[in-house]
Amino acid sequence: MTSAAAAGTVELRGVAKSFDGQPILRPLDLTVAAGEFLALLGGSGCGKTTLLRIIAGLEVPDAGGVRIGGRDVTSAPPYERPVNMMFQSYAVFPHLDVAANIGYGLRAAGLKPAERLALVEWALALVRLEGLARRRPEQLSGGQRQRVALARCLVKKPAVLLLDEPMAALDRNLREEMQRELVRIQRDVGTTFILVTHDQDEAMSMADRVAVMEAGRIVQCGPPREVYERPANRFVARFVGRVNFLEGVVRESTSAGCRVACGPFEVRVAGAGAPSAGSACTLAIRPERVAVAAPPGAFLNELEGVLAATAYFGDFVRAEFRLADGSRFEATLAAGAPAAGGPSLAPGESVRLGFDADAVVVLGP
Amino acid sequence: MAAGARWRSFSLAGGFAFLYVPILWIIVYSFSAATVVGVWKGFSWRWYAGLLDNEDFRLAAERSLLLAVVAATLATALGTLAGYALARGPRVVGRRPLAVLLGVPLFVPEILVGFSLLLLFVALESVLGVPVGKGLVPLVAAHATLGLPVVASVVYARLAGTDRHYEEAALDLGARPPRVFLTVTLPLLRPALASGWMLAFTLSFDDVVTSSFLAGPSATTLPLFVYSSIRIGVTPEINAVGTLIVVTVAACVVIAMLRGRLAAQARLPPARDAGPQ
Numbered sequence A: 001m002t003s004a005a006a007a008g009t010v011e012l013r014g015v016a017k018s019f020d021g022q023p024i025l026r027p028l029d030l031t032v033a034a035g036e037f038l039a040l041l042g043g044s045g046c047g048k049t050t051l052l053r054i055i056a057g058l059e060v061p062d063a064g065g066v067r068i069g070g071r072d073v074t075s076a077p078p079y080e081r082p083v084n085m086m087f088q089s090y091a092v093f094p095h096l097d098v099a100a101n102i103g104y105g106l107r108a109a110g111l112k113p114a115e116r117l118a119l120v121e122w123a124l125a126l127v128r129l130e131g132l133a134r135r136r137p138e139q140l141s142g143g144q145r146q147r148v149a150l151a152r153c154l155v156k157k158p159a160v161l162l163l164d165e166p167m168a169a170l171d172r173n174l175r176e177e178m179q180r181e182l183v184r185i186q187r188d189v190g191t192t193f194i195l196v197t198h199d200q201d202e203a204m205s206m207a208d209r210v211a212v213m214e215a216g217r218i219v220q221c222g223p224p225r226e227v228y229e230r231p232a233n234r235f236v237a238r239f240v241g242r243v244n245f246l247e248g249v250v251r252e253s254t255s256a257g258c259r260v261a262c263g264p265f266e267v268r269v270a271g272a273g274a275p276s277a278g279s280a281c282t283l284a285i286r287p288e289r290v291a292v293a294a295p296p297g298a299f300l301n302e303l304e305g306v307l308a309a310t311a312y313f314g315d316f317v318r319a320e321f322r323l324a325d326g327s328r329f330e331a332t333l334a335a336g337a338p339a340a341g342g343p344s345l346a347p348g349e350s351v352r353l354g355f356d357a358d359a360v361v362v363l364g365p
Numbered sequence B: 001m002a003a004g005a006r007w008r009s010f011s012l013a014g015g016f017a018f019l020y021v022p023i024l025w026i027i028v029y030s031f032s033a034a035t036v037v038g039v040w041k042g043f044s045w046r047w048y049a050g051l052l053d054n055e056d057f058r059l060a061a062e063r064s065l066l067l068a069v070v071a072a073t074l075a076t077a078l079g080t081l082a083g084y085a086l087a088r089g090p091r092v093v094g095r096r097p098l099a100v101l102l103g104v105p106l107f108v109p110e111i112l113v114g115f116s117l118l119l120l121f122v123a124l125e126s127v128l129g130v131p132v133g134k135g136l137v138p139l140v141a142a143h144a145t146l147g148l149p150v151v152a153s154v155v156y157a158r159l160a161g162t163d164r165h166y167e168e169a170a171l172d173l174g175a176r177p178p179r180v181f182l183t184v185t186l187p188l189l190r191p192a193l194a195s196g197w198m199l200a201f202t203l204s205f206d207d208v209v210t211s212s213f214l215a216g217p218s219a220t221t222l223p224l225f226v227y228s229s230i231r232i233g234v235t236p237e238i239n240a241v242g243t244l245i246v247v248t249v250a251a252c253v254v255i256a257m258l259r260g261r262l263a264a265q266a267r268l269p270p271a272r273d274a275g276p277q
C-alpha cells in the first residue's frame, strides 16, 4: 500500500457537535477507506453539511476526533488538511473570473503560472466550461457556477474530496456525464469521495457505500444493495427507494423464517433472525417485488387489493392499491408489459398481489 | 385631504429651505461682482480669481487636502482592521460591547476629543523630546481618530452582510489567513472601503474644532483659514472659499453614498442555501 493511497482514509471517532445547545451531530463514528466513494443521504437539516465541515476543518467538533490519512487533524486548520470541499452554496469568488476561481487553490499552493494554466484548462474541460474562462461569476448560470465550484476543488486533486450536493443544479444529461467523470477521477486518481446528495439514484449508482443519516446519527452505512435490500429501519427503508409497510404480529418463528399476521392476511418471511412469536413488527416490501394480478398459488404471499390509481413514468408504471384495512400498497410494472394474466387494469378493480417470502424484510416494531 | 397634502409639501419645503437656503445664499453671492457681502452686482468670477493670488488660501487648501487624504487613508487602514476583527474575529464574550465602544467617538463632543488629544500630544512632547504637540502630525492623528469609527462601522456592516463561505472556501483551498484576507476579504470589501475613505476624508476636510486645538500657527487648515478670516471681516472672497468647500465635501458624500448603494447591490452570486452550513 502506497502512502498516497493511504492518505485518503478518513476516520471519525465519537464526533459530536452542537450549535447553541442544540445537538446537531450525536457522537458518531465513520470510517472511509482510501479511494472509497461514500454517499451521504439524509433529510434536510440532519447534519450532513456539518459533518463535511468538520472533516474539512471549518468546524471543530465538541467531542471526538478526526483522522485523515492516519494523522490526527481534529484541531488542524483547513489549509493544512489534504481535503477540499465543494460548498453547497458554491462560494464562487464574485470578484474573480472563472479561470482565477479555479486556479485559486493552485496559486495558494505556489504553482507557477504555466502549470496553473495547464491544470485550469484540464479542469475547465472536465466540467465542460471551455471558453468561459474569462467570464465573471455573475455572468454564469446556476449550473455553470456549480461546475466552477466543482472544478475549483477537483483541480487540487486532494486526497479527500467533500462534495455537498455537487450536481443538484444540473440537467439530467449533464449530471450523468459529470457523475461518470467523477467516478472516473475517483478510479484514476484514487481520491476518496464523500458526496452529499438528495438524489438516491446518484448515491446508489456511484457510491461504494451509502450512509443514511437521521437527526445527527448515521443510522445505516453499507453497500447500496445492502442498504436497499436490508434497510435497518423504517426511516432508511423509506429514504432509499419506495417501500410498502405492513404492520403485524409474529405468529411463528423458526430459523428458516417466520409467519406474520397482518390483519386478514398472513405473510411468510424468509431468512433467519426473525423476532420471536408474539412480538409486533413492521414488514417492508419493495414495490418492484410485487406481482400484479398474479395467478393463484404462484407466490407464497398473496394480498387482495383494489386499484386506486396508476402513474406513468415512461419506463415503468406505478400502481397504487388499497388493501382491505384501507392501507396503501404500491407495485411497479414495466411499462408496455400488460399486467400478467390479463388486460390492463381499470381503477376500482380488485386484483391479487403476490410476492415471495424473500421479498419481505422485517423491521423493528 | 388636499389641505393635509398642501401642509405636508409646505413643511417639506420649509425643512429644505431651512437646510439649504444659507448654503445657496453663500454660493450665489460668491459669484456677485459686488465688494460688499450680500449685494448682487452682476455675475463675476473675480473672487475665485482673487483666491488664486491669495498665498494663505493656497497653502491652507493644500494643507487641508493633504491632511484629509493622509488622515482618511490612515483611518481606512485602521478602521478596516477594527471592523474586520469585530465581524470575523473569534466569538469572544463582549464583542458586542466592543463594537459599541468603537462607535463611541462618533458621539463624544468633538471639543473633548480635541482637548484630550492636545493634552496627549503635549505630554508626548515632553516624553519624546520632539515637538509634536502641534502641527500636521498631531492633526493627522486626530483626524484619523475622527474617521476610524466611521470606516470601522461601514466595514463591519459590509462583512456582517457577506457570506463567510467565500473566506472559508479560500481557507479550504489551502490559503492561509493573511492570504485569504488580502485576496478574498479585501476585494469583497472594496466598495465599503471606498465609501468609508470618502466619509473619513469629509470629516477631516471640514473639521474645525479638533483642528483648532492642534493646528498651531504653522498648520492652518482651510476651515481654520475661513474661521480666522471671518473674525477680521466677512469678505465675498470667503463666500468663494465656502463654495469650494461645499462642492468638495458634497462630491465626497455623494460618491460615498453611491458607492455604498452599489456595495449593497453588488451582485454576489445568490447563495442557494441561505441557512448556515
Ligand SMILES: Nc1ncnc2c1ncn2[C@@H]1O[C@H](COP(=O)(O)OP(=O)(O)OP(=O)(O)O)[C@@H](O)[C@H]1O
Pocket (backbone or CB within 6 Å): A019, A020, A024, A042, A043, A044, A045, A046, A047, A048, A049, A050, A051, A088, B273, B275, B276, B277
Ligand atoms: N453555524 C450554525 N449555527 C447554528 N445552527 C447551525 C449552524 N450550522 C448548522 N446549524 C444547524 O444544524 C442543523 C444541521 O445543519 P446542516 O447544514 O448540517 O444540515 P444538512 O443536513 O446539510 O441539510 P441540507 O440537506 O438542508 O443541506 C440545522 O438544523 C442547522 O440549522
Ligand SMILES: [Mg+2]
Pocket (backbone or CB within 6 Å): A048, A049, A050, A088, A164, B277
Ligand atoms: Mg447541507
